[in-house]
Amino acid sequence: MDPVEAPQPLTPLNEDWDRALCIVAHPDDMEFGAAAAVARWTRQGKDVAYCMVTSGENGIDSMPPYQARQVREAEQISSAQVVGVTVVEFLGLSDGTIEYTVELRRLLSKVIRAVEPEIVITGNFRETWGGNNLNQADHVAVGRAVVDAVRDAGNRWIFPDQLAGGVDPWDGVKEVWAFGSPLARHGVDITDTFDLGVESLEAHSAYIQGLGWEFFNPREFLEGFARQAGQRLGVPFGAAFEVFPMGWGE
DSSP, X not given: OOOOOOOOOOEEOOOOOSEEEEEESSTTTTTTTTHHHHHHHHHTTOEEEEEEEEOOTTSOTTSOHHHHHHHHHHHXXXXXXXXXXXOEEEEEEXXXXXXXXXXXXXXXXXXXXXXXXXXEEEEOOSSBSSTTOBOOHHHHHHHHXXXXXXXXXXXXXXXGGGOOTTOOOOOOOOEEEEETOTTOOEEEEOGGGHHHHHHHHHTOHHHHHHHTOTTOOHHHHHHXXXXXXXXXXXXXXXXXXXXXXXXXXX
């Protein structure tokens, strides 16, 4: 029998920054992968804002989209408050049908230029979560667009119509971090804020109930991933990220 290869250790993330912007496809995406890390950073006094590309309005089979939009936006706002985030923007694109386009990059560039973050956080945009567990199309499109929009935001000749009323190009994003990536090589200790991450996911009760996951336990679900990442960091609970440096030659 072949020996089991030990998990590769995670390198601690650089936390020398003050402002982050999290851009994901749906309400609940942050809570399934990175909310406890956000709680850690807001406790450090860092400013973290959320941007949801859709409102997840097509995600509850038993609820019409116009109603689900209101429910899911309210749940996301409450969930964000649990981990110290008070700014949550919804871009209003159609849930489930996001495509990578120049127009998506334009929307995200505008948000990045307005917020001026040093770190941008998104979800896994690889084709899978590892193995044959396929990723969802919205996640892939949004994550790819996030990386390109970060570069667009720093170029005054791309989407120049946005540069009015005191808005400038923003090339201050140091790195993009993708949580949940099967290629994650960095991580952060979330032991002290793990419970807040659980509470943040529990705030999406209508969505979780709508999925029909009768025996789903948010704590058990998050603990499984957090212990794996924690083992690679040498701590009880961790969150893992794939890091994309935005500087030339890095």
